[in-house]
Amino acid sequence: MNRPALPPRELRSYLEELVHRTRAVCGPRLVGVLAVGSLALGDYRHGRSDVDVTVVTDPALPRTALPELAGALAHPALPCPAAGLELVVYPADFAARPSGAAGYLLDLNTGPALPERISYDPRDAPPFWYVLDRSLAHQCGLPLFGGPVREVVAAPERADVLAALRASVREHADGEGHVADNRVLNGCRSVVYCRTGRWVAKRAAAEAVAASEETFRPLVADALRSFARPRESALALPRPAVRDFLAWVAERVDEAARAAGTGGAPTG
CATH class of the missing domain: 3.30.460.10 (Beta Polymerase, domain 2)
Known part of the structure; x- marks a missing residue:
């Protein structure tokens, strides 16, 4: 984009x-x-x-x-x-x-x-x-x-960005104060950053994750539909599915941190 x-x-x-x-x-x-x-x-x-x-x-x-x-x-x-x-x-x-x-x-x-x-x-x-x-x-x-x-x-160092991403995923996994669709779409953007080193728009990131991850495709599609609505009328997404997705995102961030040689899971 x-x-x-x-x-x-x-x-x-x-x-x-x-x-x-x-x-x-x-x-x-x-x-x-x-x-x-x-x-x-x-x-x-x-x-x-x-x-x-x-x-x-x-x-x-x-x-x-x-x-x-x-x-x-x-x-x-x-x-x-x-x-x-x-x-x-x-x-x-x-x-x-x-x-x-x-x-x-x-x-x-x-x-x-x-x-x-x-x-x-x-x-x-x-x-x-x-x-x-x-x-x-x-x-x-x-x-x-x-x-x-x-x-x-x-630009912050990649290790610092990955540590920040891991902390962001933890924050969104807690869910408090965050719209469910935004939690999912931010997770998609985190995954795309880990894969490419580039920031992309939430919708583009969601499309990329949906294309490569069949397991999460329905959840991501629901998040995109919700994101098209005003914030006050966002859709309720299934909590277990959101939790499982964000756990998967956290694993992708940890993998990227290990590949970057930062010594395992970032601490934020």
Whole structure:
């Protein structure tokens, strides 16, 4: 799937205003703003997907600017037209080097369908979400402001990505707070990454897994049907089937880690 040249039409004015407000707060300390997640992969689904944004700033940005930025971008001060906004701010010196740490200055979750969260301490959250986002950002981040993405965000080491994937699979296996179809489709994307070293859209990953794994084909097909629906009307998928599928995904990640010479199952 080709990376989109522009964000979806439904989000363009919102993202323009987000960049405008971020520039107003950060001034010359702003290095870059990029869309990641489904926007970068060309698989954004309006009414279902979140807007994922990475912001990179000069390390000298005053820390007092971070609450100001959070206030300027939080819903409904800036009404989010998507299910939610997940925005992470990194200092440029951290973002420019490979790391398995969280490393953020600000982590903001906000929006009509997303629980509000503001954190300024990277110890508040497990690092795997941020490692995976930076890996995807380096591969295909969609620039909204600033220079070339690969000069701004470094790719984490493969061992760190595989450890993060294993932690992600554990998180989705627990199921709490995650829509069942998203748990299955994230598992598909993890498997495709292990096989190819590339991030692909959830639907493309699901099609690849369904084509090669007959056992899981019905579950993946149901997950795709559910993913086409709004988040609040997602289908209930059979828990034992989801559990068995994610256990299989975990085995594939562990195999990839052993093949990469990381010494067995990653610990996250």
